[in-house]
Amino acid sequence: MGDYYEKKDLEDFPDIGEYAPELGEKYFAYYGEAMKAGLLTEREKALIALVVATTQRCPYCIDAYTNQCLSLGISREEMMEAQHVGAAMTAGIVLAHTTQMRKIIRKKEM
Amino acid sequence: MVCIVAEPAFAQKVPGLLTAEGIGVLQLNLGYRCNLACRHCHIGAGPERKEIMSAGTMKQVLDVLKSHPIPLVDITGGSPEMHPDLRELIEECIALGRRVLVRTNGVILLEEPYRSLISFYASKGVEVVVSLPHLDPHVTDRQRGEGVFSRVVEVLKRLNAAGYGQEGSGLVLDLAHNPGGAYMPASQASLESSYKRILRERHAIRFDHLFCLTNMPIGRYREYLKKTDNYAEYMAGLVRAFNPATLDNLMCRTTLSVAWDGTLHDCDFNHILGLPVNHGAPDHISGFDMEKLAHRRIVVGDHCYGCTAGGGSSCRGEIT
Ligand code: SF4
Ligand code: SF4
Secondary structure, three states: OOOOOOHHHHHHHHHOOOOOHHHHHHHHHHHHHHHOOOOOOHHHHHHHHHHHHHHOOOHHHHHHHHHHHHHOOOOHHHHHHHHHHHHHHHHHHHHHHHHHHHHHHHHHOO | OOOOOOOOOHHHHOOOOOEOOOOOEEEEEOEOEOOOOOOOOOOOOEOOOOOEOOHHHHHHHHHHHHHOOOOEEEEEOOOHHHOOOHHHHHHHHHHOOOEEEEEEOOHHHHOOOOOOHHHHHHHHOOEEEEEOOOOOHHHHHHHHOOOHHHHHHHHHHHHHHOOOOOOOOOOOEEEEEOOOOOOOOOOHHHHHHHHHHHHHHHHOOOOOEEEEOOOOOOHHHHHHHHHOOOHHHHHHHHHHOEOHHHHHHOHHHOEEEEOOOOEEEOOHHHHHOOOOOOOOOOOEHHHOOHHHHHOOEOOOOHHHHHHHEOOOOEOOEOOO
16 A cells, blocks of 8 residues: 555544635534534543544544543453454444345345 | 754744743752652652752741742652651741641652651641553553552542542542543543542542643653653644643743752743743742742743643643
8 A cells, every 4th residue: 555544644534624724614614513522521432532533444544533532541351342342333234234135145046 | 952853943932021920839859868769750760860950049938938928839750758747847937827738649658757747737737639541550560660540549638538539628638640641631520520439439539639740741741742752743743732721821931949958940840951930030039029939030941831821731730
């Protein structure tokens, strides 16, 4: 992947509004609202974000939210436990989608 | 002696000159002796250190307090408890009607001959700030030494039993958090609520406020960052997070720090970096001049990014 994923690219993220500043601003306003403490705490939201980052395989978000979880004093064990939720969900999603495969098999088999 | 290289240099970030606005806090560093030798200690304190404030310097400090109405005396170290004249110093400050705050690692209050200090502090109404870097025992122990977490828990229980942190007692118990690695602390409000909930649920401990301190890239912490190849990224993070809104509340603007040898500094960090007050203000307690010191120009360096990143950091935690 060489040039595609570089750590310093993360620093470019705040400028993502380039070429479409109004949409960029709206996105950041929304992002800020969604991530701040509400009914869920900042801790809970940081753990959700971390798991989304790994399941969606975004190295930038993995970096950002691992740091954010550490900053929030979330323990390594809590972070790992959350990742197992992501892993189990991902496995479950794969298996649930085999329904489609099995449906087709059942239809096509004599 | 300042050898931190940040881009752009901190001085360029400050519009005009950074100047003090009076002296509301006199911070006294009683010396570098400490029963612990924590991995992040910016002072490099430890049991083998010999530096300690002399009786003569302490008298000069008290003379300054007698003739100037500085409301708060903030006592730190090392382990301030290891200074033989701590009790006397506190008694004199209280007799002068000053608020007194002692910063402690806590665990020393379980050891002889320091155990009786808990009731002494309580009888004098001394505010106590106990360091507890992390709610995870492993992280705290890794940073401060094996068994430190459980001993801090024990001392917090004793402080609670003496009335500290209990509503209506007037005895203030604050905790200080600092990150256990190469990252910055999250917002003080969110960490305080985790600390309050977890300490109450797991240990039935109560306290007043949590101060979140950003680790300063100096001393032992700087060595750790360098050794683990985290230094450049950490500094870049501090520079990126620079927040001009912190400039109005920097602790150096209202605090004067007295080193164990009587040298005057804008803060304890400048003290450790060997940067005394400058720009025409007297740099030793023996030449104390309220007029000049209260409006002195502050000596800044790239370590000041540590105080101005994000919500900002001071001895009392976040500053914006
Ligand atoms: S951080 Fe505090 S407790 Fe730890 S060695 Fe330094 S002065 Fe002592
Ligand atoms: S390190 Fe912080 S407190 Fe010290 S002079 Fe710099 S900004 Fe002020």
